[in-house]
Amino acid sequence: MKRLLGLLLCGVGLLLPHRLRVLFVEALGWFAQGMAALVTALVRFILVQAGGEAPPSPSTPDASEQEAPSDGSAQPDP
Amino acid sequence: MGSSEQQTRMAGSEVVVLYSGGSDSTLTAVLEAAKAERVHLLTFGRHGIFNVENTRLNVDRLRNACSGAQFEHHILDVDPLFRWLSYDNYLDNVRRHGLMLLSTCGLCKLSMHLRTLLYCLEHGVHRVADGANHQMNIYPAQMSPVLDRLRAMYAHFGIEYGNPVYDFDGPSEMGVHPSPADQAPTQGGRSAMKDGTTDHRLWELGILDEPSTKGSQADFQMQARCFQFVLFRLWVHWVYLPKHGYDRYVEETTAFYDERIGQLVQELERWRANPEESSITALLVQAGGAP
Numbered sequence: 001m002k003r004l005l006g007l008l009l010c011g012v013g014l015l016l017p018h019r020l021r022v023l024f025v026e027a028l029g030w031f032a033q034g035m036a037a038l039v040t041a042l043v044r045f046i047l048v049q050a051g052g053e054a055p056p057s058p059s060t061p062d063a064s065e066q067e068a069p070s071d072g073s074a075q076p077d078p
Numbered sequence: 079m080g081s082s083e084q085q086t087r088m089a090g091s092e093v094v095v096l097y098s099g100g101s102d103s104t105l106t107a108v109l110e111a112a113k114a115e116r117v118h119l120l121t122f123g124r125h126g127i128f129n130v131e132n133t134r135l136n137v138d139r140l141r142n143a144c145s146g147a148q149f150e151h152h153i154l155d156v157d158p159l160f161r162w163l164s165y166d167n168y169l170d171n172v173r174r175h176g177l178m179l180l181s182t183c184g185l186c187k188l189s190m191h192l193r194t195l196l197y198c199l200e201h202g203v204h205r206v207a208d209g210a211n212h213q214m215n216i217y218p219a220q221m222s223p224v225l226d227r228l229r230a231m232y233a234h235f236g237i238e239y240g241n242p243v244y245d246f247d248g249p250s251e252m253g254v255h256p257s258p259a260d261q262a263p264t265q266g267g268r269s270a271m272k273d274g275t276t277d278h279r280l281w282e283l284g285i286l287d288e289p290s291t292k293g294s295q296a297d298f299q300m301q302a303r304c305f306q307f308v309l310f311r312l313w314v315h316w317v318y319l320p321k322h323g324y325d326r327y328v329e330e331t332t333a334f335y336d337e338r339i340g341q342l343v344q345e346l347e348r349w350r351a352n353p354e355e356s357s358i359t360a361l362l363v364q365a366g367g368a369p
Binding site for chain 1: 125126161164165172177179180182305306308309312313315316317320321
């Protein structure tokens with residue numbers, strides 16, 4: 001099923017000229033992005049409703065978990 | 079700056095770095111800046127690539143961190159070159175290569191390499207480096223055998239091509255299991271070191287604020303946005319790999335790019351012999367910059 005859908009989308013992409021192919025792939029990209037955001041939001045909502053703590057968003061890693069190295073290697077080139 | 083980045087700069091030496099603004103190409107620029115006096119950072123735009131100006135963020139950080147080197151940043155249009163590489167003799171190519179023509183990311187990178195090569199010939203630069211990484215091995219231009227073909231193309235014109243961050247760790251989800259070709263001992267212009275991830279190294283050097291930026295909001299803010307990989311990855315992961323496997327993918331991809339690079343070298347030779355009659359000149363004029 002996945003392969004058939006893939007073949008269909010790729011077949012359409014193959015037939016399109018440059019600019020239309022760019023627009024077609026943009027649409028696919030935003031659709032995939034939207035689906036991923038929807039699933040993430042739903043999972044977070046379910047976890048919160050279930051009384052648990054929602055996991056931190058993977059797109060915003062917590063920099064405070066790791067401290068900068070203290071050996072001076074973080075210093076810029078003099 | 080760390081000891082591995084501290085090397086002797088050769089007077090008058092110049093290098094061109096294919097610069098996306100991400101951690102791989104930024105660390106490449108740092109490593110090259112340790113050896114060269116002037117670093118030409120080339121960022122490429124085309125129809126379908128957005129927010130190219132984001133790359134300026136890390137250029138400023140590079141200038142602050144590597145004060146001994148001089149950085150020049152140029153944003154170049156490769157749309158006509160990409161269109162030519164993707165659609166030239168299209169029906170014949172569809173008949174011969176089928177869905178391989180959806181290898182958009184590889185063809186896009188090839189157009190960037192072509193523009194880089196022309197830039198080097200124009201400016202007399204004899205070294206090129208990019209942020210190719212072994213863990214992005216699904217992308218043609220980061221695949222070991224294709225990198226060797228690109229190295230040969232540059233060498234044909236007296237230019238050395240290196241991948242200094244090739245052996246650094248990368249995001250494993252961007253590739254597939256390593257092929258024998260990707261596990262081969264490093265050679266040519268590649269680095270022999272494996273030193274964590276590139277973003278971690280940049281954080282240690284004080285260039286990035288976070289040790290792990292790949293895929294984060296910060297990552298999106300320092301790079302251009304491009305969704306054009308979607309169709310390519312869909313073809314690879316949903317159509318090609320389940321049926322043929324990775325080894326055959328590498329084999330067919332290498333054969334395809336071998337042919338394309340061969341044609342490119344021929345066209346470049348024609349351009350060198352008689353620029354007025356070469357299609358490359360017309361494409362460069364369309365892109366707004368003729369060397």
